[in-house]
Amino acid sequence: MSPAPTGPRPRVAIAHDYLTQRGGAERVVLAMARAFPDARIHTTLYDPDATYPEFADHDVVTSPLNRVGPLRRDHRVALPFLAPAASRMAVDADVVLVSSSGWAHGFRHTGRSLVYCYSPARWLYQTDTYLGGAPHRSPRGLALLALRPVLRRWDLRAARASTRYLAISRVVQGRIRATYGLESQVVPAPHSMDPSAPQEQVPELADWAEGGFHLVVSRLLPYKNVDVVVEAVRGTSHRLVVVGAGPGRDALLATRPDNVRLVSGLSDAQIRWVYAHSRVLVAPSIEDYGLSPLEAAAFGRPSLTLRAGGYLDTVVEGVTGLHVDSPDPLLVRAGLDEVEAHPFDPDVLRAHAATFSEAGFAARLRSEVDALLADG
Known part of the structure; x- marks a missing residue:
């Protein structure tokens, strides 16, 4: 030796x-x-x-x-x-x-x-x-x-x-x-999400916990395309939670429909609660790396992402999520319906997240x- x-x-x-x-x-x-x-x-x-x-x-x-x-x-x-x-x-x-x-x-x-x-x-x-x-x-x-x-x-x-x-x-x-x-x-x-760690309820979302919601986790910057997701769910029965802060916050608050809620400044325990009560992570932004789909996958949740950039490295299409070809509200709306109907396996999602x-x-x-x- x-x-x-x-x-x-x-x-x-x-x-x-x-x-x-x-x-x-x-x-x-x-x-x-x-x-x-x-x-x-x-x-x-x-x-x-x-x-x-x-x-x-x-x-x-x-x-x-x-x-x-x-x-x-x-x-x-x-x-x-x-x-x-x-x-x-x-x-x-x-x-x-x-x-x-x-x-x-x-x-x-x-x-x-x-x-x-x-x-x-x-x-x-x-x-x-x-x-x-x-x-x-x-x-x-x-x-x-x-x-x-x-x-x-x-x-x-x-x-x-x-x-x-x-x-x-x-x-x-x-x-x-x-x-x-x-x-x-x-x-x-x-990713640094531990689904077994303690969770803390987000009071503003407590009444949406049962049945879950679609989720965006993003800084509120133009290239993140958060407004696209908001328009995609406008006039639908989908409930959308946006977790984030940034220059676009005031505009989002002023124009969001009633089925969209914005929260920010969450603790890690609250972030875990949000992921645990989500149904689908939505991310139609132009990203260098697709981190949030890995965080969602750690909780067994699939993603709907843009078919570009870093998402191509972290999302396996048809296995851990689906893609849309451009950040267009109609495409995102159709993609959400398709994700909801797709038979994703939560155990496969968790196993995928564990490789990162x-x-x-x-x-x-x-x-x-x-x-x-x-x-x-």
Whole structure:
């Protein structure tokens, strides 16, 4: 038997764009932190009240931007300042595990970097889609168009200075190749839903618990197409619950029919309750990765998703869900009827979700870190 390795363990740090919201990327960062419990987390902005409370258990290092309250509360307002702030972030570690969709890959570091990429920055390379079309019609869109040439040059330098790239999905792997000219390996993100964990009822939905409801779990941004699902159920007997927050919240509240309810700020226990009482997850958005269908599948619930992007990696058509070909209310309405009539097997759904485990994700990351150090 070989002797156990001696000497200090390699120092691993984690870098992330900003911790100012609750979403799939932030859940991945928590999974990274559990895989490397000694790792310090570096980020430009951190709002403990707006993101997952588990981050309070970790050592989080922020940029000077974090002292400015309005920027901390809305990272979109910080757009003109994020590239300079990222360039000044200094991370001292043997390996930096970079969780990035546009900024953290630009942090300076003393060791090697392993970039886990959710997508090359949407606002730089898919601007129209990200802003919901016609970016020249809004002050924010005009500002982004003005900054885009400089930010693209900064972004390309940051990407090519990184040691190795991992892609969250096949579609992102293709974007990394097309945008940066870099090859990457696909490492699917885990889901973190435990159906056996405690649940807490959501009071606003208690009267809908019996019989269940269709479910959307999404940030309320234009490209998420939440409005499409709302229109799909308008005038029908379907009950729809939207879990999410974002710039589109007020418009959704003002136009939703009575069979649509919007909730946000739920605890993990309440999220589990919502999934457990759902019938179908609906996700007709343009996604880099299909995380929410895995969360629904963990509870034995099928999904109706767009036939595109990351959903092609996480949804097995006819087995764990069905697809629609475009985000059109009539197609979504027909798709909902088809999903309801399809004989999905909850046990097969749960087994599928189990193949995207956090334990497997952690083992893959540790293997990638070891390989990076061995190459050095």
